[in-house]
Amino acid sequence: MxxxxxxxxxxxxxxxxxxxxxxxxxxxxxxxxxxxxxxxxxxxxxxxxxxxxxxxxxxxxxxxxxxxxxxxxxxxxxxASYGPPLVIGFIGRTESGKSHLLAAIVSEIERGGLGPLGFTAVPVDEEAHRAYWRQYVASLVDEGRAIEHTARVQSDAMVTFTDALVVSDGRRQRAVAFFDVAGDDLVARTRSMRFVLALDALIFVVDPEYALRQNAPSDGDATFETVMARLRAQPGLTDRLPVALAVSKSDLYRFEQPAARWYRRPSLSAYLDGRAEPTEIRDESRDAYAFLYARGARAWLRPFETFRRATLHFVSATGSKAVTDDRGDTFDKVFPRGVRPRRVLDPLAAIFAMSGLLGEDAAKEVGT
Known part of the structure; x- marks a missing residue:
């Protein structure tokens, strides 16, 4: 960068x-x-x-x-030196894979992954970005260690963004800030969770291991419902805010259709020279919707049904499941074959498109 x-x-x-x-x-x-x-x-x-x-x-x-x-x-x-920033919140229960997804997104951006969109990126705060990188991204991507659960905050604590980047297409620049807090905090209607009212977009992370299990709760993810309740109370937000649903841990279903079809596609395959292909994005949204609906996880689709602009995506932040490393005195979760993110930038690209960063045509067509 x-x-x-x-x-x-x-x-x-x-x-x-x-x-x-x-x-x-x-x-x-x-x-x-x-x-x-x-x-x-x-x-x-x-x-x-x-x-x-x-x-x-x-x-x-x-x-x-x-x-x-x-x-x-x-x-x-x-x-905010380049105009109002794009503030994105990651929503999902603890263990849904939110933190792994964000770390994988930041890693892919650092490797130039936004190139197909025509974007480069630099940190908003170099020191804070490097601290986040060392503690989370490097530990996951370089060392193959699972990220520990996000620490909870006090009910009146100040909550700020986890990381932020300035993205540029050579003509325009805009800051993009990411919020990632513990799922247990998201279900609490505390003062510290007011930050959700400052969000410009949301990425809801669906954990299929939890959502598709036989005894999954019929009311879905409590974090989804709590956040949506706060947003519905503010007139116009559900019409204005773009939303992406990311079906995390899709590597678990990489041999099952329709997940297999999308898991094997290259990242950002729906984008060429920064332009979105709405048909392909709609096709993936249709397949991901059917995947969850047919397996009894309809409650996890409520964000798609609540917000006017929404997309669905199959993603995998790690490419495999973590196992317990019981060697020595620690019992860390590790990825013995290393970490191989798949399609983690696609939900972010959809947010970019719906937010107008990819031009007026994409903003009108993607997510409708």
């Missing part, structure tokens, strides 16, 4: 932490030094080269206009 310049311009942004809306400008800038946020004064820096260099790694302090949070919070300067 290469570096980018930081062109700031006034825009209105909703803070994903406190949900307040404020003007994004060059006021209230900070840098993070020695474990603390320190004011960054650029009033005497007129040279644009020096100014851009000073802005790398800077943060904008949220003014929290409603004054409903005691703790100050900060956002990386690239978060």
């Amino acid at each position: 290469s570096t980018v310049t930081i062109p700031l311009g006034p825009t209105e942004v909703r803070c994903p932490i406190c949900l307040d809306v404020f003007d994004w400008d060059e006021t209230d800038l900070f840098t993070f030094r020695d474990g603390a946020y320190v004011p960054l004064d650029l009033s005497g820096v007129g040279d644009p080269v020096k100014r851009n260099d000073e802005m790398i790694g800077a943060y904008r302090r949220c003014p929290n206009p409603s004054a409903d949070m005691a703790e100050r919070h900060y956002l990386p300067i690239s978060y």
